[in-house]
Amino acid sequence: MAQQAFKVASQEVTTYINRYWKYSPSPLSIRQLMDFGRTATSQDSYRYLRCELPIRLAHIMKELHHLPNILMEMPSVQTLNGWYSQSLSELIEFREKNADNDSDCMVDKFTDLIHNINQRHSTVIETMAKGIMELKTVVKNHSLDHSSLQYFLDRFYINRTSMRLLITQHLTLxxxxxxxxxxxxxxNPNCSVMKIVESAAEDASSLCDQYYMAAPKVEIEEHNAAGNLSPVTICYIPSQLHYMVFELLKNSMRATVEKHIEGYSELPPIKVIITAGKEDIVIRVVDRGGGVPLNKLDVVFSYMYSTAPDPQQSLFDAERSESISPMAGYGYGLPLSRLYARYLNGDLKLSPLEGYGMDAYIYLKRFSVNANEVIPVFSEAATQRYKFGNLSGDWTCPQ
Known part of the structure; x- marks a missing residue:
């Protein structure tokens, strides 16, 4: 009986997915989110979220169901699929069965629901990471389609970030x-970039000192080239910015200590340069940790790669900044940091000097109106990518 009920529920969720992925998501900019927060009522937020959240969920679940069956059979991925299916079913209750009811009572029920969804999805990153690790134990690396898996995980985690932002914004307001x-x-409409960098440097230094009994100094410079000498500020989400800077500094400190701890009386400092131009704010992190070969850059951003043993602590999450990050572990720090930057139309890039060090750059949009959500949309192109892998076969491939 229970198995039959589960099958019916699965069929119902599949129906919802096939219905709602046909709608396009409505991405917002930081400016729109901020203006909405200043003027909107709880009913306004409720009406937007009850329509938007099922659409974003349906798009990413449609992609999830295009993954290889062997990955979907992993216990952690099944758990995750169950969470998403339950959340979609619960949201549909408000989208379809209470579409004309935006009373205070209904808004309160919805607020309670998305609070529960937020709690349910709080360990999605770790759970998917476990699913990938489970997959690696049963499938040899050479038989995995790394490019399609990387493609999916980038889109999956950005979708997750976008949903958590919308939900957290509603719950906070x-x-x-x-x-x-x-x-x-x-x-934060006036987020001090210098203060975020100082906080991230303090946290990374403390962690590095715990692991290695040493930590390099961090020297910070600030240059506002946008026409004045005032401190560099940005309208941004402080927790996400802290996460990105922390991860870069953590990696720089680890590399610096491991390269220079033997035979050096003093560790070379890590330099951070903050600049504000007419369009972009850039945070540059410079270290002398030895760098990596150019052909290893793609590997550094891979979710399947880590140079460290499996972590014993949970992943640091920008939405749960009270967590403690291991010095290294899952290998998700850089990929997730790049996603956070790209999510709001920025970027994160590495420029290695093999044998010497690394230059890392975080690019952010200076104006909130340009910091638009960049979120995945399921389409026929995505289907072809999962079916055939990387289709760009019109270039020579050096061995």
């Missing part, structure tokens, strides 16, 4: 979560 002073939801 209209729920029981306490907002930070001068924040609009989880957005």
């Amino acid at each position: 209209f729920g029981d979560e306490e907002p930070f002073k001068r924040h609009i939801g989880c957005i």
Whole structure:
């Protein structure tokens, strides 16, 4: 009986997925989120989210179901699929069965629901990471389609980030979560980049000192080239910016200590340069940790790669900044950092000097109106990518 009920529920979820992925998501900019937070009511937020969240869920679940069956059979991935299916079913209750009811009582019920969804999905990153590790134990690396898996995980994690931002913004503005002073939801309209870098450097130094009994100094410079000498500020989500800078500094410190700890009386410092131009704000991290060969850059950003043993602690998550990050482990720090940058129309790039060190760059949009959500949309192109892998076969391939 239970198995039959599960089958019916699965069929119902599949129907919802096939219905809602045909709608296009409605991405927002940081400016829109901030303006919405200043003027909107809880009913306004409810009406937007009850329509938007099922669409974003359906798009990523459609892609999830195009993954190889062997990955879908992994226990952790099945658990994750169950969470997403339950969340979609619960959201549909408000999208379809209560479409004309936006009373205070209904808004309160919805707020409670998305709070529960937020809690349910709080370990999605770790759970998917476990699923990949489970897959690696049963499938030899050479038989995995790394490019398609990387393609999916980039899109999956950005979708997850976008949903958590929308939910957290609603809960902070209209729920029981306490907002930070001068924040609009989880957005700081005047986020000091220098203070974020200083905080991230302090956290990374403390962690490095715990592991190696030593940590290089961090020297920070700030240059506002946008026409004034005021400190560089940005309208941004502080937790995400802290995560990106922390991960770069953590990696730089680890590389620096491991390269220079023997035979050197003093570790070379790590330099951070913050610049503000007319369009972009750039954070540059420079170390002397030895760098990597150019052909290893793609590997560094791979979710299947880590130079460290399996972690004993949970992944650091930008939405749960109270967690403690291991010095290295899953290998997700750089891939997730790049996703956070790209999610709001920025980027994160590495420029190695093999044998000497690494230059890392975080690019952010200076104006909030240009910091638009960049989120995945399921399409026929995605289907072809999962079916045939990387289709760009019109270039020579050096061995």
